[in-house]
Amino acid sequence: MRALVLSGGEGSRLRPLTHTSAKQLIPVAGTPILFFALEAIRDAGITEVGIVVGATGDEVRAAVGDGSRWGLSTTYISQPAPLGLAHAVLTAADFVRGEPFLMYLGDNVLLEGVTRFVEDFERARPDAQIFLARVPEPERFGVAVLDGERVVRLVEKPKGSVSDLALVGVYLFDDSILEAAATLLPSWRGEYEITEAIQWLVDHGRTVRAQMVEGWWKDTGRPEDLLEANRMMLSVCAHRIDGEIDPESRVEGVVVVGAGAKVIRSELVGPVVIGPGTVIEDSVIGPNVSIERDSRVVRSTIDDSIVMEGGEISWVHRLSGSILGRDVEIRHSGRAGVHRLVVGDQSHLEVD
Secondary structure, three states, X not given: OEEEEEEXXXXXXXXXXXXXXXXXXXXXXXXEHHHHHHHHHHHOOOOEEEEEEXXXXXXXXXXXXXXXXXXXXXXXXXOOOOOOHHHHHHHOHHHHOOOOEEEEEOOEEEOOOOHHHHHHHHHHOOOEEEEEEEOOOHHHOEEEEEEOOEEEEEEEXXXXXXXXXXXXXXXXXXXXXHHHHOOOOOOOOOOOXXXXXXXXXXXXXXXXXXXXXXXXXXXXXXXXXXXXHHHHHHHOOOOEEOOEEOOOOEEEOOEEEOOOOEEEOOEEEOOEEEOOOOEEEOOEEOOOEEEOOOOEEEOOEEEOEEEOOOOEEEXXXXXXXXXXXXXXXXXXXXXXXXXXXXXXOXXXXXXX
């Protein structure tokens, strides 16, 4: 079996964060989202991975390389335009033809991984296996209608009440999905929908198996989703101190302090991840905070936030529910208050 990882989406709902970087490389709990997918694929025993890339392909290639750090062999497949999941499958036809394959959306996070799903598929060998989770906002997803365990209908981002069973961003196919995808016309969204391709399989008597996801799953398409994913992945981190914490600082709960990081006269309230080379001084960090490498926080309080590499935060009374891009600088000298910010790379702010 091979794996196909889709990493070509533009991430319009995450702007300004995605104006200058790939959404799949936004970090949660100190790790780019895409890396969780690669780890899950490796743990399932799959070694050949095709990565579909678009406009941010160079950044993805630079981050992942040849895949050897995960024991994987990677092939990069360029999708000329983000025209839908079924279009991505057709773009990768030469890579997946002749083999069953796992398709994993690179901006999704599944806490339990995909090993169980792959094993179930290999035992049952349907033409397609989809995974479902109940969601409060089905209009954001492709959804499935079931008759018992049998899939009878799939709808992409329904406008009315159809089903609350959303398709999780992991699929297992044999290459009959290529035949199905080749029959499609663009949907009302101008995309070639994977839900319509799976519906073609259903309509033509192919075996389409549905399975409920038991554990936590998140499609990180919006800032609030990223923060939820950050909280969840922080909750399963293991306590590790590789950097320096001075005697005047206090640590509560599970924290990770990377090599070369320094914590000075500060309080860390876990779960917290402090990246390598970062300096925390006279500040309170946490809970639910990840701060990437080579950042600096001085006389500030931060909770429930993601600070990407190279951040500079000083004299901010309280930063909460925020996502700061790379090399963002925030200074504050006004009155006390809570600031909630989503800021793109290389921004400089002074807040009141």
